[in-house]
Amino acid sequence: MSAIADVARLAGVSKSTASRALSGHGYVSRETRSRVERAASEIGYVPSSIASSLATGLTRNVGVVIPFVNRWFFAEVLEGIESALITAEYDLTLYRLHDDAERRQRIFDYFLARKRVDAVIAVGISLSAHEVRSLNSLGKPIVGIGGDVPAISTLSIDDASASRFLTEHLVSLGHTRIMHLGGDQHEQMDFAVHARRLAGVRDALAATGLSHSHDFRAVAYSIPGGYAGGLAVLSDPSHRPTAIVAGCDEIAIGVILAAHELGIDVPSQLSVVGIDGHVLADMFGLTTLEQHPTTQGERAVRLIMDRLSPEGSQLDNERITMPVDFIVRRSTTAPPRAS
Amino acid sequence: MSAIADVARLAGVSKSTASRALSGHGYVSRETRSRVERAASEIGYVPSSIASSLATGLTRNVGVVIPFVNRWFFAEVLEGIESALITAEYDLTLYRLHDDAERRQRIFDYFLARKRVDAVIAVGISLSAHEVRSLNSLGKPIVGIGGDVPAISTLSIDDASASRFLTEHLVSLGHTRIMHLGGDQHEQMDFAVHARRLAGVRDALAATGLSHSHDFRAVAYSIPGGYAGGLAVLSDPSHRPTAIVAGCDEIAIGVILAAHELGIDVPSQLSVVGIDGHVLADMFGLTTLEQHPTTQGERAVRLIMDRLSPEGSQLDNERITMPVDFIVRRSTTAPPRAS
DNA sequence: GCGCAGTCGGGAACCGGTTCCATTGGACAA
DNA sequence: TTGTCCAATGGAACCGGTTCCCGACTGCGC
Numbered sequence: 001m002s003a004i005a006d007v008a009r010l011a012g013v014s015k016s017t018a019s020r021a022l023s024g025h026g027y028v029s030r031e032t033r034s035r036v037e038r039a040a041s042e043i044g045y046v047p048s049s050i051a052s053s054l055a056t057g058l059t060r061n062v063g064v065v066i067p068f069v070n071r072w073f074f075a076e077v078l079e080g081i082e083s084a085l086i087t088a089e090y091d092l093t094l095y096r097l098h099d100d101a102e103r104r105q106r107i108f109d110y111f112l113a114r115k116r117v118d119a120v121i122a123v124g125i126s127l128s129a130h131e132v133r134s135l136n137s138l139g140k141p142i143v144g145i146g147g148d149v150p151a152i153s154t155l156s157i158d159d160a161s162a163s164r165f166l167t168e169h170l171v172s173l174g175h176t177r178i179m180h181l182g183g184d185q186h187e188q189m190d191f192a193v194h195a196r197r198l199a200g201v202r203d204a205l206a207a208t209g210l211s212h213s214h215d216f217r218a219v220a221y222s223i224p225g226g227y228a229g230g231l232a233v234l235s236d237p238s239h240r241p242t243a244i245v246a247g248c249d250e251i252a253i254g255v256i257l258a259a260h261e262l263g264i265d266v267p268s269q270l271s272v273v274g275i276d277g278h279v280l281a282d283m284f285g286l287t288t289l290e291q292h293p294t295t296q297g298e299r300a301v302r303l304i305m306d307r308l309s310p311e312g313s314q315l316d317n318e319r320i321t322m323p324v325d326f327i328v329r330r331s332t333t334a335p336p337r338a339s
Numbered sequence: 340m341s342a343i344a345d346v347a348r349l350a351g352v353s354k355s356t357a358s359r360a361l362s363g364h365g366y367v368s369r370e371t372r373s374r375v376e377r378a379a380s381e382i383g384y385v386p387s388s389i390a391s392s393l394a395t396g397l398t399r400n401v402g403v404v405i406p407f408v409n410r411w412f413f414a415e416v417l418e419g420i421e422s423a424l425i426t427a428e429y430d431l432t433l434y435r436l437h438d439d440a441e442r443r444q445r446i447f448d449y450f451l452a453r454k455r456v457d458a459v460i461a462v463g464i465s466l467s468a469h470e471v472r473s474l475n476s477l478g479k480p481i482v483g484i485g486g487d488v489p490a491i492s493t494l495s496i497d498d499a500s501a502s503r504f505l506t507e508h509l510v511s512l513g514h515t516r517i518m519h520l521g522g523d524q525h526e527q528m529d530f531a532v533h534a535r536r537l538a539g540v541r542d543a544l545a546a547t548g549l550s551h552s553h554d555f556r557a558v559a560y561s562i563p564g565g566y567a568g569g570l571a572v573l574s575d576p577s578h579r580p581t582a583i584v585a586g587c588d589e590i591a592i593g594v595i596l597a598a599h600e601l602g603i604d605v606p607s608q609l610s611v612v613g614i615d616g617h618v619l620a621d622m623f624g625l626t627t628l629e630q631h632p633t634t635q636g637e638r639a640v641r642l643i644m645d646r647l648s649p650e651g652s653q654l655d656n657e658r659i660t661m662p663v664d665f666i667v668r669r670s671t672t673a674p675p676r677a678s
Numbered sequence: 679g680c681g682c683a684g685t686c687g688g689g690a691a692c693c694g695g696t697t698c699c700a701t702t703g704g705a706c707a708a
Numbered sequence: 709t710t711g712t713c714c715a716a717t718g719g720a721a722c723c724g725g726t727t728c729c730c731g732a733c734t735g736c737g738c
Contacts (some may be wrong), residue, residue: 003694014718019696026697027715049453050392051694054723059389061432061455068419070414078408082435086442091450093400094433096421103425115724116400116430172483224622257622260599283563283596342724353688365727366685390724393693454694651712 002043011039022047053115060268061091062304063117065107067124069096072250072278073293075146075325077123079296088305093117097125108134119304121145123297126191127152141307147191153307153317155300157324159193159275163200165326166245166273166289171208174334175243175271178205181229182247182253194218194247197275201245212215219251227261227334228252234262234270242335243271249278251287256284256331267333277327280335285330296322341382346407350378356550361386392454398431401643402456406463408435410560411589411617412632414646416462416484419636427644432456436464447473458643462636465530466491475646480646482639486530491657492642496630496663498532498614502539504665505584505612505628514582514610517544520568532580533557533586535612535669540584558590565593566600573601573609581612581674588617588627595623595670607670615639616666624669635661663677 012319013032020026021036028036037044051058062085068074078094085092093116101124108131112120124146127135132151135142144154163180175333180201185193198216204212219229226246234240234255234311246252251273259266266272266285274281277290299322306312343372347357352492359365360375362676367375378384392398401424407413417433432455434446447470451459459474463485466474471490474481483493502519509517519540522533537555544550558568565585573579573594591613598605605611613620616629638659645651 004696005694016697016719017717020717023696027717029716032685032716046449046452048393048453050389050398050565051397051723052696053389054387054393054725055694055696057723069408069417070411072409073413075409079435082408082433083437085448085681086450091447091455092433094417094421096425097416098422107425110385110428111430115385115386116388189548190460223619227622280562343726344724354725355689356687359687360725366687367713368686371686390686391726393695394724395724396693425722 002045004047006043007036007040011036015191057115059091059116059118060089061093061117062301063093063095063112063120065095065097065101065120065122065125067097073248073276074123075291077297077300080294081121081123082297083294083302084298088301090118113138118308119143121171121300121304122149122152122266124191124193129309139313141304141312143303144191145296145300147196148191148319149191151317153303153319155296155303155320155322156191157322159196160200160203162275162289162291162324163197163245163247164204165200166275167201167204168208169287169326170271170273170332171204171210171242171244173243173271173332176210176335177212177241178210178243178245179214179233179241180216180245180247181219181226181233181251182216183221197247200276210253219247221248221251221252223250223254223257226251227258228254230258231254231261234258234264240264241270243332244273246274247271249274249276249281249286250329252286252288253280253284254279256286267331271332271335273332277325281315282325282329287332288327290325290327291322292325340621341384343384343386345382346375346379346384347630350375370588373632374458394637396454398427398430398455398457400432400456401640402432402434402459404434404436404459404461404464405452408433412587412615413462415632416636416639419633420460420462420640421636423634423637423640427640449675452477457647458482460639460643461488461491463530463532475508480643480651482577482642483530484635484639486532486535487658488530490656492646493656494635494639494659494661495530496661498535499539499542501614501628502536502584502586502664503543504539505614506540506543507547508626508665509584509612509671510543510678511551512582512610512671515549515674516551516580517549517582518553518572518580519555519584520558520565520572520590521555521584522560536586556584558593560587560590562589562593562596565590566597567593568602569597570596573597579603580609582671583612585611585613588613588620588625590625591625591670592617592619592623595625606670608675610671610674612671616664620666621668624627626668626671627666629664629666630661631664 004018006014010250018036019334021028021033046220053152061235082092097104119141133194142152145151146156148154180198182197185195217233221227244255252272256266257273258269274286274288281288307315343357347354349543357375360367360372405413421431436443461483481491482492485495487493519537521537524534546618556568556572558564583594591611594611595605598609603609608638613625613627620627644655
């Protein structure tokens with residue numbers, strides 16, 4: 001209720017001086033400033049961010065567009081973003097992008113266009129050229145996490161080399177019947193992550209002459225998905241792979257559980273590797289390639305802040321590849337002899 | 340860039356008429372309205388929500404205060420809230436409340452006070468009397484999910500009867516050595532959920548004369564927490580319980596995994612029940628009491644919207660108990676004979 | 679024919695900050 | 709002493725909508 005005009009009146013100065021005193025911009029004498037500050041705290045003045053935004057054109061608010069919040073990777077990224085934004089004194093407005101095309105359209109055309117946000121972070125979403133254009137035309141920086149989008153800055157791990165590396169690891173252990181359980185290639189809204197991880201596996205297999213036709217099965221990107229896929233793939237002993245490259249740790253964990261269920265020992269009868277660095281990976285002894293989603297979120301915020309800074313408007317788009325860590329646990333070993 | 344004044348000029352009317360035509364408030368002739376609408380779409384006019392908020396005092400934005408986004412319950416609630424808010428054409432601004440008291444203070448005093456949000460939903464956070472007062476004094480509706488807070492509307496399941504019911508179920512199966520693995524009673528920011536669930540178990544045990552001193556162990560509220568606690572509690576055969584009431588499904592799943600690890604069969608040697616209705620409960624055959632966090636989120640939004648409606652300002656605070664569903668799966672049965 | 683109700687539209691004030699511009703007075707150099 | 713520079717401050721415009729108030733016009737009842 002109390003506005004800056006009240007503060008000014010109480011301090012016996014003009015609105016403009018009060019504003020300068022509180023914001024620290026422009027010349028104000030030491031004495032006047034402290035008088036204004038006293039007046040402000042006396043009446044419990046809190047500036048209206050709305051009014052400030054209208055006057056300055058800056059909202060100190062970043063929009064985050066994300067397809068899920070209840071999946072490990074996305075939740076972790078979100079935490080990283082949130083924490084970095086709070087530190088920078090920015091708000092975070094969350095838009096969950098549903099599969100529903102009409103809702104997606106509405107979020108871009110209606111919600112993001114209304115000058116509510118200074119910038120947008122898109123997590124795991126492949127923006128269309130039209131969506132990028134419409135955001136760019138508003139002059140808002142955009143950063144994408146999880147894959148490449150033309151014309152914006154992006155941040156991701158190198159999915160193809162990740163899965164290639166893991167496959168090569170299994171090959172080097174002596175495995176010859178390696179299979180990939182990954183996401184559906186045609187799933188909505190992904191950044192072609194599924195396709196790139198599959199391609200990495202196939203690259204590695206082809207390079208060592210191990211290509212075969214039953215090298216892939218599409219499963220849901222979750223523990224139950226990996227479990228179901230694992231049961232399907234492992235239950236026929238004659239065609240059973242000796243090693244599985246999972247598209248993510250959750251799938252890998254599902255596969256390990258399925259193996260337990262079927263009495264298949266991991267790793268002596270089956271090696272399993274994942275990608276992610278999921279919280280549960282350690283508990284299941286899963287060998288994995290850790291990406292650090294929280295760090296990715298924080299890094300994305302830094303990119304945004306750079307571009308929001310006064311000199312930042314002319315920065316080029318960056319395409320950043322984030323580092324991964326290979327963590328060997330007990331889910332991988334050489335294949336069984338009598339293969 | 341294009342403001343309503345541009346639309347007005349193009350349509351040959353005044354700003355006020357343009358505003359009336361586009362917002363639908365006040366008298367505008369059919370013909371004028373369509374002329375304004377044509378002009379607006381011609382120049383791609385999108386109203387500035389900032390300016391509109393400043394003029395009306397309404398932001399169409401709801402603040403959500405939540406301690407985690409990477410835990411199942413919280414993520415589900417958040418999804419429910421988000422989806423209901425988008426449908427109501429409201430934005431969602433996310434504030435993650437860290438354990439850090441100073442940051443928490445800052446969120447309440449600095450972020451939430453600046454007229455950025457019309458209402459607040461607090462998930463799983465026990466607001467202090469001071470926090471409630473400061474929000475109430477801004478005239479913003481508040482709804483809490485997950486427990487009771489005086490002076491605001493709240494929404495939760497009845498935790499004590501939930502765990503009492505589950506314990507009674509185990510008792511009715513014949514179990515006499517029942518143990519509760521739940522959350523730390525002194526954990527920050529909870530709604531005393533941990534304490535209430537423990538109390539429910541103890542009530543039930545006391546009612547059947549089964550009280551004993553080793554009836555509880557505090558563990559982390561997660562699968563690894565349940566796993567570690569399970570290993571600790573189950574490894575000594577002489578003191579091993581025949582049934583465990585877990586504080587949540589994640590703990591229960593951890594216990595089941597620990598039992599597998601130790602070669603203890605579930606349910607023939609150990610019965611396990613959880614609370615939640617976690618996505619993984621089905622996969623692990625877990626008997627549980629399902630709460631429906633998404634529905635809770637949606638319901639909270641409805642409460643907020645009721646209070647935000649013109650007639651809603653005088654609504655009383657409500658204390659709503661949400662329904663739960665008892666789902667019996669294969670993790671519970673009668674205790675082993677030779678107990 | 680007059681008055682009143684109801685429709686339509688314009689002008690201006692307003693929401694609450696920020697910032698440009700002009701003014702003043704003091705310090706300091708010439 | 710006079711001119712210049714700069715710190716300090718006030719007044720007013722401005723951001724982009726919304727809404728109050730008022731005047732004009734139409735149609736209708738008396």
